[in-house]
Each structure stands twice: as structure tokens, then as C-alpha cells.
Amino acid sequence: VSKRNQLKKIAVLGAGSWGGTIAEHLAQQGHNVTVWHRNEEELKQMSEKRTHPFLDDLQFSHSIRFVESMNDLKQPELVVLGIPSHGVRDVMNSLPNLLQDSVYVNLAKGIENDSLKRMSEIVMECGGIDGKNVVTLSGPSHAEEVAKGLPTTLVAGSSDPEIASMVQQVFSSNTLRIYINSDIIGVELGGSVKNVIALAAGVCDGIGFGDNTKAALITRGIVEITRLGISIGGKAETFAGLSGIGDLIATCLSRHSRNRYVGEQIGRGRSLEEILDEMTMVAEGVKTSSSVKVLSEKKSVEMPICDAVYESLYEGLDPKEAVNRLMTREL
Incomplete structure (x- = not known):
């Protein structure tokens, strides 16, 4: 046509x-x-x-x-x-x-x-x-x-x-x-939750961690997104596609990403309030983080990275301590 x-x-x-x-x-x-x-x-x-x-x-x-x-x-x-x-x-x-x-x-x-x-x-x-x-x-x-x-x-x-x-x-x-x-459920969930993982990637940049850390974060991040997505009716293969891992990679690696930027500032020890006050544009992951926290608890889905982001944003958890907890979780 x-x-x-x-x-x-x-x-x-x-x-x-x-x-x-x-x-x-x-x-x-x-x-x-x-x-x-x-x-x-x-x-x-x-x-x-x-x-x-x-x-x-x-x-x-x-x-x-x-x-x-x-x-x-x-x-x-x-x-x-x-x-x-x-x-x-x-x-x-x-x-x-x-x-x-x-x-x-x-x-x-x-x-x-x-x-x-x-x-x-x-x-x-x-x-x-x-x-x-x-x-x-x-x-x-x-x-x-x-x-x-x-x-x-x-x-x-x-x-x-x-x-x-x-x-x-x-x-x-x-x-x-x-x-x-x-699979519109999977497409929407991947696009939303990846912003929370991008905040974590930014925290790692702010602290000064390297490529190994970020690769681990992206890969374990998509596992969390997929678990949550399947629990609400999304299809596993969606998360291996562009709207899942594709979007996650771009957002975690990019200098354009507002979510990664907010995480980076938190990793440097600044407060969320202070960072958001000076931004003209919206970092979606900040609000999504609390939705993901409630949704994952409701669906009994384990999401340690997203939990760590939530606690760093809203409960004053020190970002380095958050990473330490992730690394030393029960094997």
C-alpha cells in the first residue's frame, strides 16, 4: 500500500x-x-x-x-x-x-x-x-x-x-x-521498570564502579523485570526484545538518560529532593520505583535491585550499603 x-x-x-x-x-x-x-x-x-x-x-x-x-x-x-x-x-x-x-x-x-x-x-x-x-x-x-x-x-x-x-x-x-x-502488558511493563534499573545503573556511575558492575546490573535487572512481567500476564520473550532488554541497555548506558543521571547524583551522595528541584524534565523511574515496590510485594516477586533503589530514594539507605547488601545476599 x-x-x-x-x-x-x-x-x-x-x-x-x-x-x-x-x-x-x-x-x-x-x-x-x-x-x-x-x-x-x-x-x-x-x-x-x-x-x-x-x-x-x-x-x-x-x-x-x-x-x-x-x-x-x-x-x-x-x-x-x-x-x-x-x-x-x-x-x-x-x-x-x-x-x-x-x-x-x-x-x-x-x-x-x-x-x-x-x-x-x-x-x-x-x-x-x-x-x-x-x-x-x-x-x-x-x-x-x-x-x-x-x-x-x-x-x-x-x-x-x-x-x-x-x-x-x-x-x-x-x-x-x-x-x-x-503483548502490550510486557511492552508497557518493560518500558516502565527499566527506568528503575537505570537509576541503579546511575548510582553505580556516581559511586565510580565499572563496566563489570553495569553489565551485571543490566543482566540481573532484566531478570527482575521479566519475573514481574510474567506475574501480571506478560510474555517472557517480550523482555528479550527491543522494549525490554533493548530499552534497558539504552537507558542504562546513555548520557541522555534522565533516570541514569538522577541515580548518578544519588551515588555521589546528593539528596533526591535537591536533584529533582533543579531538573526541568521528568525522571519517570523515581515515581515508578514506589509502584514497583508495591506491585512486587503484592505479586510476591523477588526484586532485590528495585528494592535497593526504592530504599536509596525514599528510606535514606546509603547507596554503597545498598550495593554491599546486593553483593552479600544469601547465595
Whole structure:
């Protein structure tokens, strides 16, 4: 099928670094893109100067419309959610009714704190959206690199093969390749929990440990993610793929990763409050860490690395002591 027949009307909600990058990527594929963004000052900059507040490499095409009100979104065929995970419920609750029949493509990675729900579950619950119309796009994809057009792969997690394939066609280009996976539970869980492991990887950088430590952390980390994922209905093989080990590798090794950065600062002995106060962007793993703690206890899944991260963030455990405990756990 030619690309021409598949041009879509797309609304992107939230133009942070990833939402903004995806909006421009879709506009370059010829789609009709409208962007809604909550912060008015940032919206104004994007609309008038066509530049992005956080990403120097991102310049917006003139075809993109920026709107202040969600009521100005004219019946899009696709709605892309580019907001942080803790904002998804709010945004879904305030959507106008005209967005009921759209297909939702979620980019947020996280598990909601109180409900322990994945993002697609919140979209279905709050928007009254049919499950087959919700797709989560996840994988090793730092916005900074996608904005530069560096080759990147993602996974479209969806229970409906036809809708997954439509999303695959809409988003794919010569720099962005989309794979399909019917296990949306595994895709979402991998993308969320890897941020907690990335915090641990950062702690190791901050303390000054080496490649051996990080390789162990990534490998034992994916074991924890897989255990938890299987316990809630995900498939083991998903975690060996791009949205599992792939995303984990990128986030643990990258200088772009906000989660790794937060961990690094903690490893250097700074307090969480102090670090978060000076950051403009969201490190999802900080909130996800407490969800993972509750979920793993509920499912009786052993997750020593994630537990150590939780205690280092919230219970004042010294990061070096946390590592010592991991190394000297009962053999």
C-alpha cells in the first residue's frame, strides 16, 4: 500500500522532548499534525519560533498547528499521548468527547502510583476507549537522537494486529523502524521498570564502579523485570526484545538518560529532593520505583535491585550499603 493513502489527521498531546520529536517526525512523513501542550509559554515558543524549549536539534515544520485548547483538535484519527505517566489520567479525564473514536498511541512509560495501572489501562478507563484502539509505542529511543534522524527502532504493543499494523505504517520511516508485539502488558511493563534499573545503573556511575558492575546490573535487572512481567500476564520473550532488554541497555548506558543521571547524583551522595528541584524534565523511574515496590510485594516477586533503589530514594539507605547488601545476599 502506498504511503499516500495512509496520511492521517493526528493530535499530539504533550510536546515535551519525546512528544515534540514524534510530532515533527509525523509531520515530516506528510501527516496532518496538531499539537496541544499544557505549558502556554513553551507552546508560544514552539508555535512562533518553531524551536523546542529543551532540544536544540528540533525545529518544527510550518505544517504543524499548535493549539491552546483541546477543543481545537478536529476529530483526529490518531491521538498520541506525549505527557509524563503521572499526567495521563488528568489529560484523559479532560478530553473532549470528539476524541472518543480515535486510536490512542501512548508514549508514556510508567505505572500509576495508587492504582498500579499501566498507561493503556488508564487510557481505556478514563477515556472509555476500546482496548483494541490503544497502542503503546516503546523501545530504545532517546528523543535527542531521533530529533537528529539517527536510526532508531520501536515496538508497537497492541492486542489488535490490524491497528498495530496501521500504527506501524504511520510511524515508520527510513530512520524509525517499528516492530509489532501483541503483548502490550510486557511492552508497557518493560518500558516502565527499566527506568528503575537505570537509576541503579546511575548510582553505580556516581559511586565510580565499572563496566563489570553495569553489565551485571543490566543482566540481573532484566531478570527482575521479566519475573514481574510474567506475574501480571506478560510474555517472557517480550523482555528479550527491543522494549525490554533493548530499552534497558539504552537507558542504562546513555548520557541522555534522565533516570541514569538522577541515580548518578544519588551515588555521589546528593539528596533526591535537591536533584529533582533543579531538573526541568521528568525522571519517570523515581515515581515508578514506589509502584514497583508495591506491585512486587503484592505479586510476591523477588526484586532485590528495585528494592535497593526504592530504599536509596525514599528510606535514606546509603547507596554503597545498598550495593554491599546486593553483593552479600544469601547465595
